[in-house]
């Protein structure tokens with residue numbers, strides 16, 4: 001469904017990605033783990049078209065999206081929940097959700113989808129007229145995920161959804177991610193620094209280090225891997 | 236009392252023109268964090284277009300003056316909007332990922348190009364601009380405190396401001412602009428086309444600047460290729476004064492500036508009229524660095 005082939009991305013002359021190749025199949029949960037500064041966010045921003053790669057190709061559903069504008073990629077069915085949530089902080093919860101559905105014109109189904117995300121995250125419906133900036137970190141993350149779902153993506157990219165959140169909230173968010181994958185059949189590409197949780201819900205995983213993929217295996221195998229355990233699982 | 240009223244009206248008129256120009260600065264800055272130094276030139280081009288189209292119609296047809304005014308206004312709006320949109324395409328769009336200083340230099344270059352292109356195509360002399368706004372009978376010059384042009388300027392500005400507010404608040408493109416102003420990357424991630432937002436932003440700013448240019452030319456009676464420079468700087472000052480990036484701020488800043496200039500010139504000295512803008516700016520920025528209605532935004536990394 002999504003395929004990267006030796007993607008190089010630079011910031012000026014800083015080489016952030018030095019030949020990333022990976023594949024995500026339909027219906028899978030794939031995670032990308034790596035330390036701070038390894039190039040995880042850059043990988044997602046390059047896939048979403050915010051950064052144009054220096055070389056290499058990206059294919060989505062067999063179509064070359066390497067040089068495609070970000071809004072077209074969203075229209076093809078890919079949404080991203082970026083690192084740091086990026087709320088529209090002066091807009092209310094409902095207005096944020098409406099922005100997520102920016103490309104859709106089906107009013108009625110949009111209403112149903114708002115009900116659906118409220119069923120996933122009931123706390124959001126209690127906050128629906130509050131502005132994004134007044135929410136707690138966990139609520140903001142829930143809103144960021146919900147906003148991405150409002151575009152009805154076929155693949156969802158998530159950038160460190162657990163960052164800075166209490167373990168209980170993280171647990172809840174990971175359960176919802178699994179549920180979205182099972183109920184809606186949405187393919188998930190999950191980026192995490194905190195690898196334990198991510199590998200537990202994932203089918204397969206990749207390890208990124210200094211802009212390169214250094215390991216690729218099933219999630220179970222990565223959880224057992226000595227190097228991975230030492231570097232990313234803190235055991 | 237009569238003198239005071241005259242100064243108020245003169246201040247309102249000036250403030251209206253500044254507001255029409257300042258909108259373009261503030262909108263472009265709000266979305267792209269770019270100071271479009273060539274914006275004053277768009278206003279100047281609007282005035283020239285009206286002069287040429289209006290002049291030609293006055294000579295070749297016997298249309299009513301109000302018709303000629305409307306046609307030349309529409310022509311000016313279209314011509315300026317085309318310049319604004321083209322400018323964005325060739326001078327700024329390719330530099331959107333580049334450091335801000337690069338785009339700023341491009342803006343200064345654009346400003347010089349447009350000034351000199353009008354100077355070459357026209358002349359560097361002041362050209363007389365015969366007012367095309369017909370006098371409203373009940374506003375007898377010398378008796379009524381407000382002139383027809385002044386009234387037209389103030390009313391037009393109010394109508395433009397209201398329309399723009401409604402556009403930003405209720406249309407899909409208006410929402411896209413607000414989202415882009417808050418977070419350009421997130422806006423793209425929800426599917427907003429930044430190129431379209433850019434085109435709309437520059438076109439709207441150019442339309443209001445062109446309206447300002449046509450109105451002021453009718454009011455002042457003469458124009459040359461350089462009028463965009465001073466008006467542009469003043470409007471920019473007004474935008475910063477109000478808090479650059481904020482639309483209500485630009486309007487407020489413009490009226491504060493217009494009034495200050497009018498009263499400064501009327502009660503202190505008209506020799507320093509142009510200096511009052513900067514004095515006010517410095518005073519406000521000392522006490523409120525983000526401008527009157529500006530938010531104290533933390534730079535996003």
Ligand SMILES: Nc1ncnc2c1ncn2[C@@H]1O[C@H](COP(=O)(O)OP(=O)(O)O)[C@@H](O)[C@H]1O
Pocket residue numbers: 011014015016034035036037038039040041042043
């Ligand atoms: N906007 C930027 N400008 C310059 N360098 C950047 C920028 N963003 C990221 N980098 C660099 O690119 C590398 C990868 O960063 P990033 O993709 O954010 O890593 P991660 O998400 O894995 O923490 C880092 O070395 C980082 O310093």
Ligand SMILES: [Mg+2]
Pocket residue numbers: 037040041042083
């Ligand atoms: Mg990151």
